[in-house]
Amino acid sequence: xxxxxxxxxxxxxxxxxxxxxxxxxxxxxxxxxxxxxxxxxxxxxxxxxxxxxxxxxxxxxxxxxxxxxxxxxxxxxxxxxxxxxxxxxxxxxxxxxxxx
Amino acid sequence: xxxxxxxxxxxxxxxxxxxxxxxxxxxxxxxxxxxxxxxxxxxxxxxxxxxxxxxxxxxxxxxxxxxxxxxxxxxxxxxxxxxxxxxxxxxxxxxxxxxx
DNA sequence: TAGGAATATCGGGAAAAACCGATATATATT
DNA sequence: AATATATATCGGTTTTTCCCGATATTCCTA
Numbered sequence: 001x002x003x004x005x006x007x008x009x010x011x012x013x014x015x016x017x018x019x020x021x022x023x024x025x026x027x028x029x030x031x032x033x034x035x036x037x038x039x040x041x042x043x044x045x046x047x048x049x050x051x052x053x054x055x056x057x058x059x060x061x062x063x064x065x066x067x068x069x070x071x072x073x074x075x076x077x078x079x080x081x082x083x084x085x086x087x088x089x090x091x092x093x094x095x096x097x098x099x100x
Numbered sequence: 101x102x103x104x105x106x107x108x109x110x111x112x113x114x115x116x117x118x119x120x121x122x123x124x125x126x127x128x129x130x131x132x133x134x135x136x137x138x139x140x141x142x143x144x145x146x147x148x149x150x151x152x153x154x155x156x157x158x159x160x161x162x163x164x165x166x167x168x169x170x171x172x173x174x175x176x177x178x179x180x181x182x183x184x185x186x187x188x189x190x191x192x193x194x195x196x197x198x199x200x
Numbered sequence: 201t202a203g204g205a206a207t208a209t210c211g212g213g214a215a216a217a218a219c220c221g222a223t224a225t226a227t228a229t230t
Numbered sequence: 231a232a233t234a235t236a237t238a239t240c241g242g243t244t245t246t247t248c249c250c251g252a253t254a255t256t257c258c259t260a
Contacts, residue, residue: 056252
């Protein structure tokens with residue numbers, strides 16, 4: 001867990017927003033064919049639509065959050081699904097409480 | 101508490117380092133005349149020396165951490181002392197655990 | 201195997217952040 | 231008042247981040 005990488009990943013309004021949406025996917029995204037939000041997450045296209053940014057930007061943002069360890073991804077067919085890595089948030093919380 | 105402001109303040113190696121030092125001032129700073137670390141904190145000059153950056157940069161960094169609510173400051177004579185606002189760290193930890 | 205759909209990557213222009221040196225301000229001392 | 235010390239602020243250069251359009255890659259289907 002690299003704190004600096006994590007804090008940089010969290011230093012953007014859109015990326016914070018994405019994390020909020022992914023906390024309650026069923027609330028913010030419409031259920032689709034394949035979409036089992038709890039298990040596999042939400043695909044890039046659905047997230048992009050809500051962001052209002054271009055596909056390439058959103059793809060990069062998701063890769064960045066993934067690299068920071070805050071998200072997990074699963075590729076199924078031509079879709080990549082992203083969901084939160086709740087353990088990372090727990091660890092971050094604990095780190096701030098005791099070590100930061 | 102503005103999360104984005106806080107995360108931006110934490111997105112810098114030197115500023116994270118300063119926060120670590122201020123967690124245990126007696127460990128990292130030499131006691132001076134006026135310095136009651138627990139009560140009033142550490143003055144800018146002492147922090148600057150450990151950073152190895154210029155006075156103006158360190159002063160700006162401290163102002164930034166102050167503005168984010170992570171530090172408190174006290175002016176005594178010609179010195180400004182900075183110390184951690186532990187409540188802010190607690191709140192941030194709680195926020196990440198439950199809301200982020 | 202050709203074409204389409206979803207996502208990733210690349211190159212770049214604009215905006216923000218990281219620093220710096222110079223200078224301003226505030227306080228203390230003589 | 232003049233000088234010295236500690237800190238804050240200002241203006242500017244370099245580096246990083248933001249975000250885009252274009253293109254590449256991967257996988258699916260006809």
